[in-house]
Amino acid sequence: MAITARRYYRGTNVGRAVTIADLRAMATRRLPAFVLEYLEGGAEDEWTLRRNREVFSTIEFSPATLTGVGSPDLSTMLFGVRMRLPFLIAPTGFNALYVREGDRLLAQAAAKAGVPFTQSTVSNMRVEEIADVEGLHHWMQLYVFRDQVFVDELVERAKKAGCQALLVTVDAATFGNREWDRRNYRQGMEPTLRNKLDILAHPRWALSVMAHGIPPFGNLLDFLPADQQSFARTATWSREQIEPRLHWDHIRHLRKIWPRTLIIKGVATLQDAELAAEAGVDGIVLSNHGGRQLDGVPSPVSVLPEIAGRLKGRLTILVDSGFRRGTDIVKALALGADGVMIGRATLYGLAAGGEAGAARAIAILEEEIRRSLALLGCGSIAELDRRYIRP
Ligand SMILES: Cc1cc2nc3c(=O)[nH]c(=O)nc-3n(C[C@H](O)[C@H](O)[C@H](O)COP(=O)(O)O)c2cc1C
Secondary structure (H helix, E strand, O other): OOOOOOOOOOOOOHHHOOOHHHHHHHHHHHOOHHHHHHHHOOOOOOHHHHHHHHHHHHOOEOOOOOOOOOOOEOOEEEOOEEEOOOEEEOOOOOHHHOOOOHHHHHHHHHHHHOOOEEEOOOOOOOHHHHHOOOOOOEEEEEOOEOOHHHHHHHHHHHHHOOOOEEEEEOOOOOOOOOHHHHOOEOOOOOEOHHHHHHHHOOHHHHHHHHHHOOOOOHHHHHHOOHHHOOHHHHHHHHHHHEOOOOOHHHHHHHHHHOOOEEEEEEEOOHHHHHHHHHOOOOEEEEOOHHHOOOOOOOOHHHHHHHHHHHHEOOEEEEEOOOOOOHHHHHHHHHOOOOEEEEOHHHHHHHHHHHHHHHHHHHHHHHHHHHHHHHHHOOOEHHHOOHHHEOO
């Protein structure tokens, strides 16, 4: 019998969100269509975007009963630091599009939960502003731009700001083809009339975001002349700046100028994972950018076992793309990941309810991981391995 009365919570009280899907439903209601499209969409036919979710339904658990687990230990070691939880916030650009000061609010929620926050090159706040968030494990993401001076200066600023890790994105040597997103704009980054009218139907969002004007990308401001610093101009400039000849030499250069943890994000194959180890990086993120770059690549979770089998212990292996559930995270950790990065799941929380919404998303994932470990009969993240996955 179909239960027609079932529906996600769509109100405004984030405390009533039971799952990430509820926060997504709340965000869907609050955001105008073009903002929702930017958050949700993927490249071209979105095959990879769908695959990122479908892969989890091909992996089955193998639980142990009567193991006397009690309350499982969710902490994990990453780069020599004990983290309270086995997941981190992935870098996402343009967080102020959901709520005013989105970067700061997401970073604050992360800091309070002991979860590292990775700030995007194209965040709306400067690296120095996020460095002020108390108690934060602050990581910085780098898009390698053509302008070497920009790259070296941003790295220097991240160093001075105390960032603990530099995460270099390597799956974006050109901007992904997000066709549904493109249809929402005229020339330049100007939303179509239909999208402008849709803003009127979303007053809560408009009051938070539009009332103060969309802020430009904070880290890029010093590189643009004063009359070129509008949001549209910085957005266009950043896309033109992407280094199309991105090469391992860039990584070797960054290895020389960045003394702390160096990670490359966007690795998709065993071969590249091995080259990363040879280039002297400390970690990799197996990622397809949440299905936003090359359509047709597999979910990182399907290549994870092979890569972890060869490289675990030599490199820290993080993974992202498609994680919406504690069980998704537990599956990846059991298959050999050292940690999981979360993109949209916490953005849904941020878009649904600012800092409280982001905190709710983190709490939901934490609760789900804890419950799943208890039901698996596994006492800690450290003990999770292939025994808990049905071959
Ligand atoms: C709205 C949005 C913006 C993003 N911006 C960036 C970015 O600036 N830099 C980057 O390396 N990755 C960026 N990503 C990719 C994320 O870091 C991450 O790889 C991806 O979101 C993981 O997939 P998930 O959203 O399914 O969790 C972005 C993703 C989204 C959804």
